[in-house]
Amino acid sequence: MAAIELRNVKKSFGVVNVIKGVDLEVKKGEFMVFVGPSGCGKSTLLRLISGLEDITSGEMLFDGKVVNALTPSKRGIAMVFQSYALYPHMTVYENMAFGLKLEKGHSKEAIRQRVEKAADMLQIRQYLDRLPKQLSGGQRQRVAIGRAITRDPKVFLFDEPLSNLDAALRVATRIEIAKLHEEMNDVTMIYVTHDQVEAMTLADRICVLRDGLVEQVGTPMELYERPDSIFVAGFIGSPKMNFVAGEKASAFSCSTVGIRGEHMDIKPDGIWEGKVIHTENLGADSYVYLDMGQEEPVVVRHDGTTNYQSGSLVRVSPQEDRIHRFNEAGKPIR
Ligand SMILES: Nc1ncnc2c1ncn2[C@@H]1O[C@H](COP(=O)(O)OP(=O)(O)OP(=O)(O)O)[C@@H](O)[C@H]1O
Ligand SMILES: [Mg+2]
Incomplete structure (x- = not known):
């Protein structure tokens, strides 16, 4: 009871x-x-x-x-x-x-x-x-x-x-x-x-x-x-989940792709391009804020410290098994 x-x-x-x-x-x-x-x-x-x-x-x-x-x-x-x-x-x-x-x-x-x-x-x-x-x-x-x-x-x-x-x-x-x-x-x-x-x-x-x-x-x-x-998805977790919409989401057959900062990797052959806005080094990890033409900056969480120059271009990829796909009503597509 x-x-x-x-x-x-x-x-x-x-x-x-x-x-x-x-x-x-x-x-x-x-x-x-x-x-x-x-x-x-x-x-x-x-x-x-x-x-x-x-x-x-x-x-x-x-x-x-x-x-x-x-x-x-x-x-x-x-x-x-x-x-x-x-x-x-x-x-x-x-x-x-x-x-x-x-x-x-x-x-x-x-x-x-x-x-x-x-x-x-x-x-x-x-x-x-x-x-x-x-x-x-x-x-x-x-x-x-x-x-x-x-x-x-x-x-x-x-x-x-x-x-x-x-x-x-x-x-x-x-x-x-x-x-x-x-x-x-x-x-x-x-x-x-x-x-x-x-x-x-x-x-x-x-x-x-x-x-x-x-x-x-x-x-x-x-x-x-x-x-x-x-x-x-956007409420639970810190930093908050990134939401990527538009063409980039269409490639994944959905309205919006949700991907957490810890599930993205900066690498030369990344599928998305972003411009570094700012980097925060917290000690154990760091947050790299990217302009990817979305409503809000996309935050990539990186182990350890990094020194990406503001204004430089980087390529990132979401870890595909960690992607959340959402339809137009904001409901998950699973
Ligand atoms: N005695 C009251 N008379 C009129 N409206 C009230 C009264 N108490 C709360 N409210 C309204 O009810 C809503 C919910 O208030 P509540 O204090 O439960 O929110 P909360 O989720 O605890 O917010 P917070 O995270 O800011 O503490 C608010 O819009 C508030 O203005
Ligand atoms: Mg309260």
């Missing part, structure tokens, strides 16, 4: 339809990631699942039971937002214990045990006596996650929890969240992010949302290798 099931869920704010009929099953213990362009409805969908917003029509089920009318506190979920408001005058310990104290019925000792267990998991035990202002951003973020964990929820909802951390802290906290999911048996997580790496590495399955509807749901590699639409 699905931990969470949405049946034709719709949400409008006044006359504005934001969620337009979403059907989705999230399995027990699954890590589901929501991605999609800004404004497509990711946060709204999380808030509907949490109960912070009422759904306009449709059904929301937890463990097979309709929860449409249940308040957030009755749903057994914990939510971690992008802006994690900790209580500034309370210590880390008090912040983490606060929700449990409110619930009543927990002994002081039981609360202490749960806070310490969560603190150990997140490696913040040594900060329990500090105030939030005495912590780094990443440590504060972990306190916010810890505060959610102590309540022992069955479902975690995360809305871009790492987006205001620096790159190194993002990576460290991302790994903490992955470990947390491994360690907490049967805990279901739904996680919204704009970060390709977070989506690809954390998700059991990714749900791509577009304009209030589900565009495709699948494992990261399913979406990467077998996108159901040109939209998903």
